[in-house]
Amino acid sequence: MGTADTSADGDTSAAAGTSDDRHGPPEDATRFWERHYSTRRTWGTRVNPLLAETAAALRPGTALDLGCGAGGDTIWLAQQGWNVTAVDISGTAVTQVQARADELGVADRVTTERHDLSESFPDGRYDLVSAQYFHTPFPMARTQVLRAAARALLPGGLLLIVDHGSTAPWSWNQDPDIHYPTPAETAAELDLGPSLWSVLRADMPRRQATGPAGETATVVDNVLLVQRTTAPN
Numbered sequence: 515m516g517t518a519d520t521s522a523d524g525d526t527s528a529a530a531g532t533s534d535d536r537h538g539p540p541e542d543a544t545r546f547w548e549r550h551y552s553t554r555r556t557w558g559t560r561v562n563p564l565l566a567e568t569a570a571a572l573r574p575g576t577a578l579d580l581g582c583g584a585g586g587d588t589i590w591l592a593q594q595g596w597n598v599t600a601v602d603i604s605g606t607a608v609t610q611v612q613a614r615a616d617e618l619g620v621a622d623r624v625t626t627e628r629h630d631l632s633e634s635f636p637d638g639r640y641d642l643v644s645a646q647y648f649h650t651p652f653p654m655a656r657t658q659v660l661r662a663a664a665r666a667l668l669p670g671g672l673l674l675i676v677d678h679g680s681t682a683p684w685s686w687n688q689d690p691d692i693h694y695p696t697p698a699e700t701a702a703e704l705d706l707g708p709s710l711w712s713v714l715r716a717d718m719p720r721r722q723a724t725g726p727a728g729e730t731a732t733v734v735d736n737v738l739l740v741q742r743t744t745a746p747n
Protein backbone atom coordinates (compact mmCIF):
# COMPACT_ATOMS: atom_id res chain seq x y z
CA MET A 515 0.00 0.00 0.00
CA GLY A 516 0.97 3.57 -0.39
CA THR A 517 3.09 2.90 -3.41
CA ALA A 518 3.55 5.72 -5.78
CA ASP A 519 1.46 4.92 -8.79
CA THR A 520 1.71 7.69 -11.28
CA SER A 521 -0.87 5.96 -13.40
CA ALA A 522 -3.90 6.57 -11.26
CA ASP A 523 -2.83 10.02 -10.24
CA GLY A 524 -2.01 10.98 -13.76
CA ASP A 525 -5.46 10.00 -14.88
CA THR A 526 -6.87 11.85 -11.98
CA SER A 527 -5.60 15.20 -13.04
CA ALA A 528 -6.62 14.46 -16.57
CA ALA A 529 -10.12 13.77 -15.37
CA ALA A 530 -10.35 17.27 -14.11
CA GLY A 531 -8.71 18.66 -17.22
CA THR A 532 -4.94 18.88 -17.56
CA SER A 533 -2.76 21.42 -19.23
CA ASP A 534 -3.55 20.65 -22.80
CA ASP A 535 -7.24 20.33 -22.01
CA ARG A 536 -7.40 23.92 -20.79
CA HIS A 537 -7.41 25.57 -24.14
CA GLY A 538 -11.05 25.08 -24.89
CA PRO A 539 -14.00 23.06 -23.77
CA PRO A 540 -14.21 19.62 -25.35
CA GLU A 541 -17.38 18.98 -27.26
CA ASP A 542 -18.52 16.02 -25.21
CA ALA A 543 -17.35 13.33 -22.84
CA THR A 544 -16.56 10.76 -25.52
CA ARG A 545 -14.36 13.15 -27.50
CA PHE A 546 -12.63 14.31 -24.33
CA TRP A 547 -11.73 10.82 -23.18
CA GLU A 548 -10.88 9.67 -26.70
CA ARG A 549 -8.39 12.50 -26.95
CA HIS A 550 -7.03 11.67 -23.52
CA TYR A 551 -6.30 8.05 -24.36
CA SER A 552 -5.06 8.90 -27.84
CA THR A 553 -2.35 11.13 -26.45
CA ARG A 554 -1.38 9.67 -23.05
CA ARG A 555 -0.18 6.13 -23.24
CA THR A 556 1.79 5.65 -20.05
CA TRP A 557 -0.65 6.61 -17.27
CA GLY A 558 -3.02 4.17 -15.74
CA THR A 559 -1.02 1.07 -16.59
CA ARG A 560 -0.29 0.11 -12.98
CA VAL A 561 -2.77 -1.40 -10.59
CA ASN A 562 -4.40 0.98 -8.12
CA PRO A 563 -3.17 0.15 -4.61
CA LEU A 564 -6.55 -0.12 -2.90
CA LEU A 565 -7.84 -2.48 -5.56
CA ALA A 566 -4.74 -4.65 -5.21
CA GLU A 567 -5.09 -4.68 -1.43
CA THR A 568 -8.75 -5.68 -1.63
CA ALA A 569 -8.48 -8.27 -4.39
CA ALA A 570 -5.38 -9.89 -2.92
CA ALA A 571 -7.57 -11.27 -0.14
CA LEU A 572 -10.09 -12.81 -2.56
CA ARG A 573 -10.28 -15.97 -4.58
CA PRO A 574 -10.22 -14.95 -8.27
CA GLY A 575 -13.57 -15.05 -10.05
CA THR A 576 -15.36 -12.66 -12.37
CA ALA A 577 -14.62 -8.95 -12.20
CA LEU A 578 -15.96 -5.82 -13.82
CA ASP A 579 -13.70 -2.76 -14.14
CA LEU A 580 -15.83 0.36 -14.55
CA GLY A 581 -14.02 3.20 -16.31
CA CYS A 582 -11.02 0.94 -16.90
CA GLY A 583 -8.96 3.66 -18.60
CA ALA A 584 -5.53 2.40 -19.60
CA GLY A 585 -6.31 -0.91 -17.92
CA GLY A 586 -3.74 -1.20 -15.13
CA ASP A 587 -6.35 -2.75 -12.86
CA THR A 588 -7.83 -5.01 -15.54
CA ILE A 589 -4.46 -6.43 -16.54
CA TRP A 590 -3.38 -6.95 -12.94
CA LEU A 591 -6.62 -8.74 -12.07
CA ALA A 592 -6.29 -10.97 -15.14
CA GLN A 593 -2.72 -11.78 -14.14
CA GLN A 594 -4.05 -12.86 -10.74
CA GLY A 595 -6.49 -15.25 -12.45
CA TRP A 596 -9.64 -13.13 -12.61
CA ASN A 597 -11.88 -13.11 -15.67
CA VAL A 598 -12.32 -9.41 -16.24
CA THR A 599 -14.77 -7.32 -18.21
CA ALA A 600 -13.23 -3.90 -18.80
CA VAL A 601 -15.52 -1.04 -19.71
CA ASP A 602 -14.86 2.54 -20.70
CA ILE A 603 -16.50 5.34 -22.65
CA SER A 604 -13.34 5.57 -24.76
CA GLY A 605 -13.13 3.06 -27.58
CA THR A 606 -9.44 3.88 -27.86
CA ALA A 607 -8.90 2.95 -24.22
CA VAL A 608 -10.65 -0.40 -24.45
CA THR A 609 -8.85 -1.23 -27.70
CA GLN A 610 -5.52 -0.47 -26.03
CA VAL A 611 -6.44 -2.60 -23.01
CA GLN A 612 -7.35 -5.54 -25.24
CA ALA A 613 -4.06 -5.17 -27.14
CA ARG A 614 -2.08 -5.03 -23.92
CA ALA A 615 -3.90 -8.09 -22.58
CA ASP A 616 -2.90 -9.87 -25.77
CA GLU A 617 0.74 -8.77 -25.48
CA LEU A 618 0.91 -9.94 -21.88
CA GLY A 619 -0.73 -13.29 -22.55
CA VAL A 620 -3.95 -12.72 -20.60
CA ALA A 621 -6.33 -11.98 -23.48
CA ASP A 622 -8.31 -15.13 -22.70
CA ARG A 623 -9.24 -13.60 -19.35
CA VAL A 624 -10.08 -10.08 -20.59
CA THR A 625 -13.20 -8.89 -22.35
CA THR A 626 -13.47 -5.25 -23.30
CA GLU A 627 -16.64 -3.32 -24.01
CA ARG A 628 -17.20 0.32 -24.87
CA HIS A 629 -20.11 1.80 -22.94
CA ASP A 630 -21.20 5.25 -21.94
CA LEU A 631 -22.26 3.92 -18.58
CA SER A 632 -24.84 6.67 -18.22
CA GLU A 633 -26.64 4.99 -21.09
CA SER A 634 -25.82 1.30 -21.00
CA PHE A 635 -24.33 -1.22 -18.60
CA PRO A 636 -22.62 -4.54 -19.38
CA ASP A 637 -24.53 -7.78 -18.97
CA GLY A 638 -23.42 -10.34 -16.47
CA ARG A 639 -22.97 -10.95 -12.75
CA TYR A 640 -19.66 -10.46 -11.00
CA ASP A 641 -17.74 -11.45 -7.89
CA LEU A 642 -16.01 -8.07 -7.88
CA VAL A 643 -17.00 -4.74 -9.39
CA SER A 644 -14.39 -2.01 -9.19
CA ALA A 645 -14.87 1.71 -9.75
CA GLN A 646 -11.48 3.37 -9.26
CA TYR A 647 -11.48 7.17 -9.49
CA PHE A 648 -14.59 6.99 -11.62
CA HIS A 649 -14.59 10.76 -12.08
CA THR A 650 -15.25 12.84 -15.15
CA PRO A 651 -15.62 16.57 -15.79
CA PHE A 652 -18.90 15.85 -17.58
CA PRO A 653 -22.38 15.17 -16.26
CA MET A 654 -22.71 11.48 -15.55
CA ALA A 655 -25.42 9.46 -13.82
CA ARG A 656 -22.85 8.23 -11.31
CA THR A 657 -25.28 7.10 -8.64
CA GLN A 658 -27.35 5.23 -11.21
CA VAL A 659 -24.20 3.55 -12.55
CA LEU A 660 -23.00 2.54 -9.09
CA ARG A 661 -26.44 1.20 -8.19
CA ALA A 662 -26.37 -0.90 -11.35
CA ALA A 663 -22.93 -2.08 -10.25
CA ALA A 664 -24.30 -3.17 -6.88
CA ARG A 665 -27.14 -5.04 -8.60
CA ALA A 666 -24.61 -6.78 -10.87
CA LEU A 667 -22.91 -8.47 -7.91
CA LEU A 668 -23.19 -12.18 -7.39
CA PRO A 669 -24.14 -13.28 -3.87
CA GLY A 670 -21.18 -12.51 -1.67
CA GLY A 671 -19.68 -10.27 -4.37
CA LEU A 672 -17.92 -7.02 -3.59
CA LEU A 673 -18.30 -3.52 -5.00
CA LEU A 674 -15.19 -1.41 -4.39
CA ILE A 675 -15.52 2.33 -4.99
CA VAL A 676 -12.36 4.40 -4.55
CA ASP A 677 -12.72 8.14 -5.05
CA HIS A 678 -10.43 11.04 -4.44
CA GLY A 679 -10.60 12.51 -0.98
CA SER A 680 -8.10 15.30 -1.50
CA THR A 681 -6.59 17.38 -4.26
CA ALA A 682 -3.09 16.36 -5.27
CA PRO A 683 -0.69 19.29 -5.82
CA TRP A 684 -0.39 18.32 -9.49
CA SER A 685 -4.11 18.22 -10.07
CA TRP A 686 -5.42 20.80 -12.49
CA ASN A 687 -8.41 21.55 -10.30
CA GLN A 688 -7.07 23.39 -7.26
CA ASP A 689 -10.47 24.85 -6.33
CA PRO A 690 -10.25 25.20 -2.53
CA ASP A 691 -14.03 24.77 -2.27
CA ILE A 692 -14.12 21.48 -4.11
CA HIS A 693 -16.12 18.85 -2.25
CA TYR A 694 -15.25 15.19 -2.55
CA PRO A 695 -18.17 13.00 -1.52
CA THR A 696 -17.24 11.07 1.58
CA PRO A 697 -17.75 7.31 1.65
CA ALA A 698 -20.73 7.86 3.94
CA GLU A 699 -22.26 10.32 1.47
CA THR A 700 -21.73 7.90 -1.41
CA ALA A 701 -23.29 5.09 0.61
CA ALA A 702 -26.27 7.32 1.44
CA GLU A 703 -26.72 8.24 -2.22
CA LEU A 704 -26.64 4.60 -3.25
CA ASP A 705 -29.30 3.88 -0.64
CA LEU A 706 -28.72 0.12 -0.86
CA GLY A 707 -31.17 -1.99 1.11
CA PRO A 708 -29.48 -3.56 4.13
CA SER A 709 -31.18 -6.88 3.49
CA LEU A 710 -29.27 -7.27 0.22
CA TRP A 711 -26.08 -5.29 0.69
CA SER A 712 -23.81 -4.49 3.60
CA VAL A 713 -21.05 -1.94 3.93
CA LEU A 714 -17.78 -3.64 4.83
CA ARG A 715 -15.56 -0.60 4.67
CA ALA A 716 -16.10 3.15 4.57
CA ASP A 717 -12.98 5.14 5.36
CA MET A 718 -10.53 7.72 4.07
CA PRO A 719 -6.98 6.36 4.19
CA ARG A 720 -3.92 8.42 3.30
CA ARG A 721 -1.15 7.26 1.00
CA GLN A 722 1.97 8.60 -0.63
CA ALA A 723 1.37 9.24 -4.32
CA THR A 724 3.62 10.35 -7.14
CA GLY A 725 2.61 12.91 -9.76
CA PRO A 726 3.30 12.94 -13.46
CA ALA A 727 6.65 14.72 -13.01
CA GLY A 728 7.81 12.41 -10.22
CA GLU A 729 6.79 14.71 -7.37
CA THR A 730 5.35 13.07 -4.28
CA ALA A 731 2.56 14.05 -1.91
CA THR A 732 0.22 12.54 0.63
CA VAL A 733 -3.26 12.09 -0.78
CA VAL A 734 -6.52 10.87 0.69
CA ASP A 735 -8.72 8.22 -0.91
CA ASN A 736 -12.40 7.83 -0.13
CA VAL A 737 -13.10 4.12 0.05
CA LEU A 738 -16.45 2.34 0.08
CA LEU A 739 -16.61 -1.46 0.00
CA VAL A 740 -20.05 -3.04 -0.28
CA GLN A 741 -20.95 -6.73 -0.27
CA ARG A 742 -24.01 -8.35 -1.77
CA THR A 743 -25.26 -10.54 0.98
CA THR A 744 -28.03 -12.61 -0.56
CA ALA A 745 -29.03 -14.17 -3.85
CA PRO A 746 -30.08 -11.80 -6.63
CA ASN A 747 -33.80 -11.18 -7.07
Ligand SMILES: C[S@@+](CC[C@H](N)C(=O)[O-])C[C@H]1O[C@@H](n2cnc3c(N)ncnc32)[C@H](O)[C@@H]1O
Nearest residue numbers: 525529547558581582583602603630631646650
Ligand atom coordinates in the same frame (compact mmCIF):
# COMPACT_ATOMS: atom_id res chain seq x y z
C1 LIG B 1 -10.13 9.32 -13.74
S1 LIG B 1 -10.22 8.08 -14.97
C2 LIG B 1 -9.84 6.60 -14.02
C3 LIG B 1 -9.35 5.50 -14.89
C4 LIG B 1 -8.93 4.22 -14.15
N1 LIG B 1 -10.02 3.63 -13.41
C5 LIG B 1 -7.75 4.48 -13.25
O1 LIG B 1 -7.89 4.39 -12.03
O2 LIG B 1 -6.66 4.78 -13.77
C6 LIG B 1 -11.98 7.93 -15.26
C7 LIG B 1 -12.33 6.93 -16.35
O3 LIG B 1 -13.75 6.87 -16.51
C8 LIG B 1 -14.05 6.83 -17.89
N2 LIG B 1 -15.39 7.40 -18.06
C9 LIG B 1 -15.76 8.69 -17.86
N3 LIG B 1 -17.07 8.85 -18.11
C10 LIG B 1 -17.55 7.63 -18.46
C11 LIG B 1 -18.84 7.12 -18.83
N4 LIG B 1 -19.90 7.94 -18.90
N5 LIG B 1 -18.96 5.83 -19.14
C12 LIG B 1 -17.88 5.00 -19.08
N6 LIG B 1 -16.64 5.40 -18.73
C13 LIG B 1 -16.48 6.70 -18.43
C14 LIG B 1 -12.97 7.66 -18.55
O4 LIG B 1 -12.80 7.39 -19.90
C15 LIG B 1 -11.76 7.29 -17.71
O5 LIG B 1 -11.08 6.17 -18.24
